[in-house]
Amino acid sequence: MLKEKVMLKENERIDIIPGSDLKIIQNKEKFSYGTDAIFLSHFAKGKGTVMDLGTGTGIIPLRLYAKDKVDKIYGIEIQEEVAEVAKRSIELNKLDDKISIINMDLKELPMKFGKSTMDTITTNPPYMKSGGALVNPKENFAISRHEITCTLEDIIRVTEYLLKPLGKFYMVHRPDRLVDIxxxxxxxxxxxxxxxxxxxxxxxxxxxxxxxxxxxxxxDLKFYEPLIVYNEDGTYTDEIYKIYGRIGK
Structure with missing residues (x-):
């Protein structure tokens, strides 16, 4: 009954979003969220009007809404098929008035949104520089992991335009790009x-x-204690259970 109601497509399934009662549509053959999106949405503090750049299937906007109950969240996704999945997840949770998924190139955002209009911006960007690693032949995976449609500088330049003064920017990335960042x-x-x-x-x-x-x-740069994912015996650490909303399990 549930599958018919939300019109799931081939290889799609509905998962419960960790740490919430919200649901998300995923397709392992095409694109699904990873632990980096969960860590970022836990780390970020959503406030006011929020924008998530490269939102994928919408996991970060959904987690931020569940955690922080922000006023409005825009999820920007260049891949039409992936954006369509995100939109259906928002509809599934009846959050159309709170979360808007926009299918567009983030480099064009200054033509749609005014300068200094966002309180918070989050991003889980492509990690790999163009030409820096083998590109996945499946286009959606390649765009998500490699700087094909946008670069790190594109993301930060657009962020500077959209963020209000003293607005906050949250990013998850790889340590080997820290100097660039x-x-x-x-x-x-x-x-x-x-x-x-x-x-x-x-x-x-x-x-x-x-x-x-x-x-x-x-x-004034400060460093938090590192987040350790696994104990030496391969079990998750207590903090990971808390992040995933499974305290004591």
């Missing part, structure tokens, strides 16, 4: 304020970073 944030007057490294285990090197930055903020 800080350089570009400074170039566009978005000051990095907090960094948190994510390590698979305490004995392993970080493989992700979370960054909070403030437009026109004063220089």
């Amino acid at each position: 800080i350089y570009l944030l400074r170039k566009y007057k978005i000051e990095p304020k907090y960094i948190r490294f994510i390590q698979p285990k305490i004995s392993k090197k970080p493989n992700l970073i979370l960054i909070e930055a403030v437009k026109t903020g004063k220089p």
Whole structure:
């Protein structure tokens, strides 16, 4: 009955979003969210009007709404098919008045939205530089992982245009791009304020970073304790259970 009601397509399924009662439509053959989106949505503090750049299937807007009950969230996604899945997830949760999915190239956002109109911007961007790694032959995976349709600088430049003064920017990325990230944030007057490294285990090197930055903020960079995903025996750490809303399980 549920599948017929929401008109699921081939290979699609409905999952419960971790830490909430909301639902999301996913398709493992095409695109589904990863742990990096969960970590970012937990780390970010949604406030006022929020925009998520490269929203994919809408996991970050849905998690931010469930957690922070923000006024309005815009999810920007260039891939038409993926944006359509995100829209159906928003409709499934009856959140059309709170979350809007917009299918467009984020580089064109200054033509649609006014300058300094966003309180918070989040992004889980493509990690790989163009030409920096083998490209997945499936286009949707390639666009999500490689800087094909936009670069890191495109994202930060658009963020500077859209963010209000003292507005906050949250990003998840790879540690090997940290120098690029800080350089570009400074170039566009978005000051990095907090960094948190994510390590698979305490004995392993970080493989992700979370960054909070403030437009026109004063220089004052701080580091949180690293987030450790697994105990040495392979079980999740207590903090991961809390992030996923499974305390005590």
